Structures are given as structure tokens and as C-alpha cells.
Amino acid sequence: MNYRSTLAVSAMALALAGGMAQAQQTxxxxxxxxxxxxxxxxxxxxxxFDASSHTVYNQLAEFETGTTNVVPGLAESWEVGEDGKSxxxxxxxxxxxxxxxxxxxxxxMNADDVIYSFERQNGEGSWEYFNAMxxxxxxxxxxxxxxxTVRFNLTRAEAxxxxxxxxxxxxxVSKEYADAMEEAGTPEMLNQxxxxxxxxxxxxxxxxxxxxxSKNQDYWQDGLPKVDNLVFAITPDASVRLQRLQxxxxxxxxxxxxxxxxxxxxxxxxxxxDQEGLNVGYLAYNTQQxxxxxxxxxxxxxxxIDKSAIIDVIFQGQAEQAKNPIPxxxxxxxxxxxxxxxxxxxxxxxxxxEGVTDLSMKVWAMPVxxxxxPNARRMAELIQEDFSEVGVDVEIVSYEWGEYxxxxxxxxxxxxxxxxxxxxxxxxxxxxxxxxxxDAVGGSNRAQWCNEEFDSIVQEAKTINDQSExxxxxxxxxxxxKDQAPWATIAxxxxxxxxxxxxxxxxxxxxxxxxxxxxxxxxDG
Amino acid sequence: xxxxxxxxxxxxxxxxxxxxIISFAFIRVLPGDPIIVMAxxxxxxxxxxxELREQFGFDRPLLVQYWEYLTGILQGDLGTSFVTNRPxxxxxxxxxxxxxxxxxCAIVIAVALGLPAGVIAAVYRGKFFDRALMTTALVGxxxxxxxxxxxxxxxxxxxxxxxxxxxxxxxxxFFDTPTxxxxxxxxxxxxxxxxxxxxxxxxxxxxxLATIPLAVIARQTRSAxxxxxxxxxxxxxxxKGLSPGRVNGLHALRNALIPVVTVIGLSVGTLLAGAIxxxxxxxWPGIGKWMVDSIYRRDYPVVQGGLLMIAVxxxxxxxxxxxxxxxINPKIRKR
Numbered sequence: 001m002n003y004r005s006t007l008a009v010s011a012m013a014l015a016l017a018g019g020m021a022q023a024q025q026t027x028x029x030x031x032x033x034x035x036x037x038x039x040x041x042x043x044x045x046x047x048x049f050d051a052s053s054h055t056v057y058n059q060l061a062e063f064e065t066g067t068t069n070v071v072p073g074l075a076e077s078w079e080v081g082e083d084g085k086s087x088x089x090x091x092x093x094x095x096x097x098x099x100x101x102x103x104x105x106x107x108x109m110n111a112d113d114v115i116y117s118f119e120r121q122n123g124e125g126s127w128e129y130f131n132a133m134x135x136x137x138x139x140x141x142x143x144x145x146x147x148x149t150v151r152f153n154l155t156r157a158e159a160x161x162x163x164x165x166x167x168x169x170x171x172x173v174s175k176e177y178a179d180a181m182e183e184a185g186t187p188e189m190l191n192q193x194x195x196x197x198x199x200x201x202x203x204x205x206x207x208x209x210x211x212x213x214s215k216n217q218d219y220w221q222d223g224l225p226k227v228d229n230l231v232f233a234i235t236p237d238a239s240v241r242l243q244r245l246q247x248x249x250x251x252x253x254x255x256x257x258x259x260x261x262x263x264x265x266x267x268x269x270x271x272x273x274d275q276e277g278l279n280v281g282y283l284a285y286n287t288q289q290x291x292x293x294x295x296x297x298x299x300x301x302x303x304x305i306d307k308s309a310i311i312d313v314i315f316q317g318q319a320e321q322a323k324n325p326i327p328x329x330x331x332x333x334x335x336x337x338x339x340x341x342x343x344x345x346x347x348x349x350x351x352x353x354e355g356v357t358d359l360s361m362k363v364w365a366m367p368v369x370x371x372x373x374p375n376a377r378r379m380a381e382l383i384q385e386d387f388s389e390v391g392v393d394v395e396i397v398s399y400e401w402g403e404y405x406x407x408x409x410x411x412x413x414x415x416x417x418x419x420x421x422x423x424x425x426x427x428x429x430x431x432x433x434x435x436x437x438x439d440a441v442g443g444s445n446r447a448q449w450c451n452e453e454f455d456s457i458v459q460e461a462k463t464i465n466d467q468s469e470x471x472x473x474x475x476x477x478x479x480x481x482k483d484q485a486p487w488a489t490i491a492x493x494x495x496x497x498x499x500x501x502x503x504x505x506x507x508x509x510x511x512x513x514x515x516x517x518x519x520x521x522x523x524d525g
Numbered sequence: 526x527x528x529x530x531x532x533x534x535x536x537x538x539x540x541x542x543x544x545x546i547i548s549f550a551f552i553r554v555l556p557g558d559p560i561i562v563m564a565x566x567x568x569x570x571x572x573x574x575x576e577l578r579e580q581f582g583f584d585r586p587l588l589v590q591y592w593e594y595l596t597g598i599l600q601g602d603l604g605t606s607f608v609t610n611r612p613x614x615x616x617x618x619x620x621x622x623x624x625x626x627x628x629x630c631a632i633v634i635a636v637a638l639g640l641p642a643g644v645i646a647a648v649y650r651g652k653f654f655d656r657a658l659m660t661t662a663l664v665g666x667x668x669x670x671x672x673x674x675x676x677x678x679x680x681x682x683x684x685x686x687x688x689x690x691x692x693x694x695x696x697x698x699f700f701d702t703p704t705x706x707x708x709x710x711x712x713x714x715x716x717x718x719x720x721x722x723x724x725x726x727x728x729x730x731x732x733x734l735a736t737i738p739l740a741v742i743a744r745q746t747r748s749a750x751x752x753x754x755x756x757x758x759x760x761x762x763x764x765k766g767l768s769p770g771r772v773n774g775l776h777a778l779r780n781a782l783i784p785v786v787t788v789i790g791l792s793v794g795t796l797l798a799g800a801i802x803x804x805x806x807x808x809w810p811g812i813g814k815w816m817v818d819s820i821y822r823r824d825y826p827v828v829q830g831g832l833l834m835i836a837v838x839x840x841x842x843x844x845x846x847x848x849x850x851x852x853i854n855p856k857i858r859k860r
Contacts, residue, residue: 028696034818036608043608044565126580128564131573188610206702207620208810208818209693231696235808239675243683244690402557405568421566444568 024228025521027503029514030241030250031232034208038194040168041121044128049168050514051211051232056098057171057196060089060114061162065515066507068278068330068426070166074109074197080465084157087165089114091148096218097174098201100193102184105176109197111144116175118142129169133424157463159470163425168513172197199225199517209234219517226505226520245270245498251521252499252506254514258316258374264498273497275508276329280322280431281372281420282487283363283383284446286413291356298485300350301416302340304390305383305488314379315493322489324478326431329510330423331467332474337482339489348390360393362415364408368401371493371512372420379490380418411441411448416488419446426511428474432458436486447486454480533847540840545598548832549591552825559583559607559823581607581825598833604826606819613830617812621834622705623693624804624811628796630731635738636789642739643746643785648773650751658743666740670799674733674806681729688729691808695722730807734799738792745788749781756780783854790846794839 033047040053053059062073072078075089095109121127122136130136138158143151154161164170177195181187194202197220200213211232215225233250235241241253242260246267256264264272285292285301292298307321320328323339351359365380366373373379377398384394397415399407408417424430434440437458438450454477461473497508502522509515560569560577569577578584582593597604603613642662646655682690689695693707700714708727711719753759754777762772801813808814812831819827 026696036822037610124580126577128569131569132564191610204699206810207616208814209808210696212699233692233696233808234810235691236814237806237808240678240691240806240808243678247682247686247690249690249692249696400555400557402559402561405564405566406558406561409568419566444566 023523025226026229026231027227027252027516027519027521028231028233028250029516030235030244030253031211031514032234032238032241032255033236034234035205035211037191038202038205039173039191040171041117041127041130041173042125042191044132046512052194053168053171054198054513054515055200055213055230056194056198056202057173058095058198059166059168059170059172060091061166063166063426063509063511065509065518068163068423068510070163070426073166074114074172075165078162080162084159084463084465085154086151087154087161088145088149088151089165091150092220093148095197095220097177097197098195098216100195100202102189102193103177103180103195105174105195107176109172109174110147111150113172113175114150115142115144116178117170117172120178121169127169129167129424133164133167133169135164159462159465160425160427160429163427163430167425200230221517225517227516230516242498245500248500250500251503252497252514252516252519254497256496256498258318261316261318261496264496269501270498271501271503273499273506273508274318274494275497275510276320276327277371277493277495278327278329278423278426278510278512279372279420280325280327280492281370281418281490282322282325283416283418283490284449284487285416286411287447287449287486288411289414291354291359292416294354295484296350296354297356298488299340300347300354300356300390301387301392302485302488303343303347303350304386304392305490306342306386307490308342309386310379310382311491313382314373314375315491318496319491319493322492323482325436325481325487325489326428326474326478327423327492330426330428330431332428332471332478334475334478336475337478340482340485344386344389351390351392357391358393359391360395361387362395362397363387364404364415364417365396365398366401366404366418367398370420371422371495372491373418374493376418408446409443413448417446422512428470429458429462432474432477432481433462436481449484449486451480451484451486454484529851530848533844537840537844541837544833544836544840545595546591548829548836549594551832552823552828553587557823559825562823594829603830603833606824606827608819608822608824608827613826616815616827617831617834619705620810620812620815623707623809624797624800624813626706626708627727627731627734627803627809627811628793628800630727631734631796631799632738632789632792634731634735635742635792638735639739639742640746640785642743644750644773644778646743646747647750647754648769655747659747662740662743665736666744668736670733670736670802671806673736674729674803677729677733678806689722689726691726691806693723693726693809694719695726698722730803730809733807734796734803737795737799738789741788741792741795742785746781746785749784750777753777753781779853783850786846786849786853790843790849793842797835797839 031050035048035051036043036045038052040049040057058074060073060075061070064071074092074095076092078087078089080087091111097105097109099105119142121130138154140153140155145151174195178190181189199216199219201216203212203214205211213230215228235244238255238257242256244250245253264270285298287293311317311319311321323337324334326333363380363383366376380396384396387394421431421435434444436445436449438455441448441450457473457477461470464470495508499506504520504522505518507518560574582590601614605612642658646658649655678690681688694711698716698719700716702710704710707723711723759772759777762776800811801817804811804813805817816831
């Protein structure tokens with residue numbers, strides 16, 4: 001048998017085996033790695049979320065596929081208290097949890113499940129995302145108003161809370177299932193055989209090889225999911241994933257090699273989808289150390305960097321030059337801002353004007369690949385060359401990843417650090433406060449930059465629930481950022497998704513997840 | 526024979542202790558704190574960091590950690606994965622059959638092709654066959670596995686469509702795997718075409734994995750055969766008028782086998798090392814791929830437990846090879 005026909009045959013065979021009149025549709029996704037487990041609250045990797053929170057689970061609020069807009073999920077609606085410190089969620093009635101051979105739910109999803117899903121994370125255990133998003137400090141209490149209404153009382157007004165509720169760690173698990181497994185002495189089943197309310201029912205996981213899901217026949221969103229079976233064929237090597245896609249062994253693959261993009265475009269069996277990623281790569285000066293405490297020096301150095309060369313060489317053209325600290329796909333992106341253009345001569349003159357001559361500095365290059373920076377070492381070399389044009393001598397340093405993250409936090413650190421960020425929840429606060437807020441100095445604010453004006457705007461915006469009003473404030477914050485230039489903003493990388501031509505309605509999600517509930521297969525394919 | 530076995534076993538114990546120390550120390554001397562790496566760009570509070578350190582037991586002195594590790598091993602407890610929270614021992618044995626199946630097929634291919642190739646090259650020394658075979662062996666030996674695997678996939682799966690690209694069996698087949706050996710399980714499943722699918726998935730990865738041992742075995746067989754063929758007793762055998770087949774096959778090959786068996790034994794180490802790359806490329810769910818993932822995730826218990834198990838397997842195979850020598854050459858066991 002020629003293996004190119006495997007998928008067609010498999011769909012036929014499944015239909016025959018089931019004695020069905022119509023062929024079942026099986027969508028095969030060549031995923032890039034094995035999930036760490038199936039309880040999304042325990043992990044932080046996208047690979048795990050794809051296999052758990054994006055397939056098996058739902059959250060109270062959800063990100064509309066293809067956007068960072070928050071829409072109702074398991075909560076039909078919500079109300080924010082007048083002081084902004086309480087969020088009351090009205091739950092969707094009639095939502096059914098999945099069943100498996102060990103468990104059949106006796107009731108629909110209700111407030112107990114919601115409360116359990118969060119309260120379990122407030123205790124011992126490695127609930128990393130819950131902690132990273134400061135939930136233990138933020139949530140004061142969770143109240144059951146009635147069976148279908150839950151109120152979260154917060155310690156402070158926090159508008160991004162609703163976006164946090166759409167994140168993967170906020171997936172709603174079945175309390176009834178958790179209790180049953182606890183009683184059976186097998187609480188680990190929650191992480192191995194997940195039960196959720198999501199579009200797909202978990203069927204089986206063969207470690208490191210295949211994950212199988214079937215359609216949730218009782219799914220609360222009418223008409224979804226569109227395929228009958230979903231299979232994750234775990235294929236870690238990007239070249240092999242592409243071969244499998246070309247051979248028809250799978251329909252969708254993530255993370256192609258940049259070098260393969262042209263050949264994918266040329267292949268008529270494949271379609272290449274793309275979307276700007278929700279990320280930013282930057283070079284953060286240490287604004288507490290001379291001469292980088294002078295905004296003009298920072299701006300001059302920014303003008304010395306040839307970003308278009310970086311996009312061509314490091315991203316092979318698959319990125320957009322960054323001018324703001326937040327990506328263009330995010331609401332409140334200030335497109336009116338003008339970037340400090342590449343102008344080495346003006347940069348040199350500006351440095352001289354500020355009395356900076358014979359400057360030697362360090363540029364830190366990360367030892368790992370990230371979507372926002374696929375080759376930091378090479379990027380540092382390009383910057384070294386650019387800076388030498390304006391008379392600045394650069395020494396490139398690098399450390400093992402853990403050391404790098406730790407040492408670059410120090411406020412007395414020497415030099416500028418290459419790093420970046422991929423958004424968690426599509427909220428501008430998740431970039432601006434986390435990476436540039438005064439509270440984050442000595443932590444994730446690698447520029448050690450504390451600007452009172454910027455910080456007060458960002459802090460205030462957090463307490464306002466009207467999005468258009470917040471957007472205006474963040475636009476202003478971006479203007480201050482550009483004026484003060486604590487970073488050289490470098491790039492927002494583009495995310496590519498090659499799919500086979502028979503795949504319909506696959507939407508590339510700006511938050512990086514891979515979702516299949518809206519996808520169908522064209523039978524002509 | 527018993528004394529021989531006991532002496533060999535005597536060296537097993539200190540080697541085992543040495544391996545536990547190396548596997549324990551290896552991951553700890555690597556720079557970087559696993560908890561900080563785990564937190565990534567997001568970072569964590571000092572409080573949370575200390576909490577996790579305590580939870581993973583990193584706050585205790587190294588000697589205490591090692592002692593617990595060692596006593597655990599002796600009770601069959603290799604620890605629990607930080608990531609999956611499953612016992613390392615269980616995970617190892619659920620994945621090991623896949624690696625074993627692949628390695629066994631590779632060694633069968635390597636021996637079945639390497640041994641005759643070496644004998645033919647020796648018999649036709651200096652002639653075309655010899656040169657062609659030895660050049661091929663040298664190329665095979667020098668080939669980077671990664672590149673070689675991709676080349677075969679592109680040609681045989683991509684262009685010709687003869688073999689599947691990767692995985693252990695077609696996605697259409699779905700059955701229980703009680704033995705973990707796909708060839709056996711697929712045959713027992715009773716599903717039409719399952720066995721054929723399993724075999725077709727095994728061809729490319731086992732051939733890739735066999736390449737280096739095949740080359741080594743062919744070259745070793747050739748040189749051992751050449752040495753033996755110049756011995757007096759071979760000349761005598763020829764002078765007695767024995768057929769070339771009998772002389773080469775019976776008299777020469779048996780004596781040439783000793784160094785060849787050594788090489789086969791040693792290639793188990795090569796196979797397990799090669800399996801790490803081969804499994805990653807062919808999405809083969811064995812211990813090689815599992816170890817690579819765990820190193821990236823800094824999953825200490827898995828890395829040290831996996832290293833230890835692989836080392837023990839290599840040691841056991843070497844012990845078996847030592848005993849085989851004794852069978853082939855009685856002079857050795859009398860020493």
C-alpha cells in the first residue's frame with residue numbers, strides 16, 4: 001500500500017468498522033512534543049495546553065479563536081462589582097462533563113466544579129501558572145451565590161482578571177470526578193485521563209506516540225466540533241513533521257523550519273497560514289547604570305541598530321520590526337508611534353553630544369531559541385557590528401539559561417540583555433506591567449526601568465473595566481515608553497501553520513495555541 | 526565456568542556503584558538551577574522558589590540525597606518524575622520494549638549483512654568486492670545518523686512512498702499493547718494489516734540504527750578473517766583438499782568470531798546511544814526520546830534513573846558477551 005493513501009483508507013475503514021453510512025472524519029495533527037500531563041493547571045507549556053485545555057476543557061471565559069477578545073465560555077455572562085473588586089459569573093446551564101470507563105457524571109457542571117477548580121490550586125503542589133499570575137494574592141475568596149452563580153472577591157480592583165479566567169490554568173475540572181478518583185485512591189487519574197466539558201473527549205494516550213480524542217456529542221456549542229475524531233501524532237522533528245504532512249500522514253503541523261517555508265508555499269497540496277505572534281523580542285538596557293540612565297544615549301543606540309538586517313538574517317524575513325513593547329495584534333497597540341529609525345550617523349552625533357565616547361558595553365545573548373528570538377547569539381553579533389559603526393565596543397556574554405534568567409535580573413548588572421516575552425492572556429497589562437512596571441524592577445523588568453508617569457498610568461488602567469478607556473491609557477503609556485526608550489524593541493515574529501489543502505477553517509490563534517473545534521475536512525481532498 | 530562467572534559478577538558490583546555516582550552527579554554538575562529554568566521568563570517569588578526546593582528535596586545535603594537515591598534503587602525505586610509524577614521505573618519499562626524491539630531488529634540486520642560482507646571481503650581480499658564493501662562500510666560508519674535518517678525518509682517515504690515517514694504503526698490501528706512489542710501485539714490484535722503496518726514502520730528506523738554497527742561488524746569480520754586465513758592450520762586444511770566453503774566457513778570463521786562477538790557486544794552501547802537520535806527523528810516512543818525530553822525539562826529523577834538503567838543494561842550485555850567467549854573459546858574460561 002502506498003502510505004500517501006493511508007488517511008483516506010483509515011477514514012473509510014473506520015466507517016466500515018462502525019457500519020456507518022457516512023465516513024467519519026478523522027483530523028490528524030502532527031504535534032511537536034509529548035504533553036507533560038493532561039491537567040493544564042499543573043504546567044506552563046503550550047504543547048501540554050494543546051493536548052488538554054484546548055481540547056478537553058473549557059474555561060469560564062474564553063478567547064475568541066483568532067483574536068485576543070474575551071468572550072463567554074462556561075459562564076454565560078459576568079458582572080463586575082462597582083469597586084472593581086468582585087466578579088460574579090452566571091454559569092451556562094446544561095453543560096455536560098465527559099464520561100469514561102471509570103466515571104459517569106451524575107449531574108451537569110455547576111458552581112461546585114468552578115470553586116473546586118480554583119481552590120485546589122491555592123494549596124500545596126506545583127500550580128505554576130496560578131502562582132505566576134499572582135492569583136493567591138489576588139483572590140480573596142470565592143463564593144457560591146447559588147448553584148449556577150459564583151462570585152470571586154479580589155483583594156484589589158484588577159481589570160485583567162477576566163482575561164486570566166480565560167487562561168489554561170483556569171480550566172474547569174469536574175469536582176465529582178476528582179472526588180471519585182480520590183476515593184478510589186487514584187487522584188493522579190485527573191492528570192492522566194482527563195474529564196472536561198470541552199469539544200473533544202480524551203480516549204487514549206500512548207506515551208510519546210499518539211493521543212486520541214473523539215467528538216464530544218453533547219458539546220454545549222452547537223455544531224462543534226466538526227470532525228468525529230482527533231489524533232495527535234507526536235513528531236518532534238520539524239523536517240519529519242513536514243514529510244508526514246506532505247505524505248498525507250497528518251493534516252496540520254506546527255512550527256515548520258524557517259528554511260522550509262518557501263518549499264511549503266510552492267507545494268500545491270499544502271497551504272501556509274500565518275499570523276503575527278503575540279510576542280516581542282527586545283534588548284533591555286540597564287537604565288540604572290551610566291550612561292544608560294540617560295534616555296538620549298539609549299535612543300542613540302536604538303538608532304544604531306539595523307533592524308531590517310536582523311529580520312532578514314535572524315528571522316529569515318518572517319517577523320515584523322517592533323516599535324512598541326506590545327505586538328500589533330493586541331488591542332491598544334499605538335500605531336501612531338514612530339520608531340527611532342536606523343541612522344548610524346545621527347546616532348554617533350547624538351552620543352558625542354551626550355559626551356559618550358569610547359563606550360564599551362556588554363550585550364547578553366540568550367542560550368536558547370525562542371519564537372521572539374530564534375538565534376540570540378547571531379543577533380548579538382549583528383548588534384555588535386552595528387554598535388561598532390557608532391564607536392561603541394561590544395562584548396557578547398552568555399550564560400546557561402537558568403543563570404541567564406537569574407543574573408539578568410540584578411539591578412547592578414552590566415550591559416544590555418536580549419530577551420523577549422510571549423503573552424499569556426492577550427491583555428496589554430501582561431506586557432506593560434509585567435515587563436516595565438516599577439514592581440518588576442529586580443525581576444522581570446530587565447531594563448530596571450521605573451518611570452513614575454508610565455507606572456501610574458499602567459497601574460490605574462488596571463483598575464478600570466471600560467476597555468476603550470483603558471486602551472487610551474495604554475496608548476499613552478506606549479508613547480512614554482518610546483520617548484524614554486528603556487529597550488530597543490526588535491521584532492514580533494510571525495507564526496506559520498502549514499496545513500493540507502483539504503483542511504477547512506483552521507484559524508491561527510494569536511495566543512499560540514492550536515485549536516481544532518472549528519476545523520473540518522473537505523471530502524474532495 | 527562458575528568461578529569465571531563469579532569473578533565477572535565481582536566486578537559488576539563496584540561498576541554498578543560507580544554508575545550510580547556518575548548518574549547522580551552528572552545532572553547536578555550541569556550548570557543551572559532546574560527550578561529557575563522551569564519558571565522561565567516568568568520567574569517566581571523567592572518564597573515560591575524555596576517552597577519548590579523543599580518539595581523536590583534540593584534543600585537537603587547532596588550526600589543525604591545520594592544516600593536516599595541509592596537505598597531507593599536497591600528497593601527498586603528509581604524515584605518519581607517531577608513532570609509527570611509517575612514512577613520512573615514504570616515509565617522506563619513501559620517504553621523500553623519499543624527501544625528493545627528497534628535495537629534487536631537493528632542488530633539482526635547488522636549481523637545478517639555485516640558478517641557475510643566481512644567474510645566475502647576477506648576471501649576476495651584486494652579485489653573489487655573487497656574494495657566496494659569496505660568503502661561502503663567506511664561511508665556508513667562516517668554517516669551522521671541524523672542526516673542519513675532524513676535522506677532515507679525523503680527518498681523512501683517522501684519520493685517513492687514505499688514506507689511510512691515515522692511512528693510505530695499506522696494511525697488506523699488501535700489496540701491494547703500487552704507486551705509492548707509492536708510486532709507481537711499487532712499480530713495478536715487480529716486486525717487486518719496491523720502486522721504489515723508495524724513491519725513497514727520498523728524498516729527505516731532499524732536500518733538507520735543498524736548502519737554504524739553493520740559497518741563496524743563488516744570491518745572487524747574482515748580483519749579477523751584475514752588474520753585467521755594466514756594461519757598454518759588453514760593452509761593445512763586447504764592442502765588436505767577441503768572445499769573453500771568448508772575451510773572459510775567452518776575452520777576460519779569460527780576462530781574469527783571471537784573479536785566479532787566482542788564488537789557485537791560493544792555495539793549494544795552504540796545502539797542505545799544511536800537510539801536516542803533515531804527515536805527522536807522517527808517519532809519512535811522509546812527510552813531514547815524519553816531521555817531527550819527529560820534532559821530538556823531538567824527532570825532529574827528520570828535522567829538519573831534512565832542513565833542508570835541504560836548503563837546496567839550495557840553491563841549485563843557485556844557480562845553475557847564475556848560468557849559467550851567462554852563458550853566459543855574454552856581457553857578463556859580456564860584463565
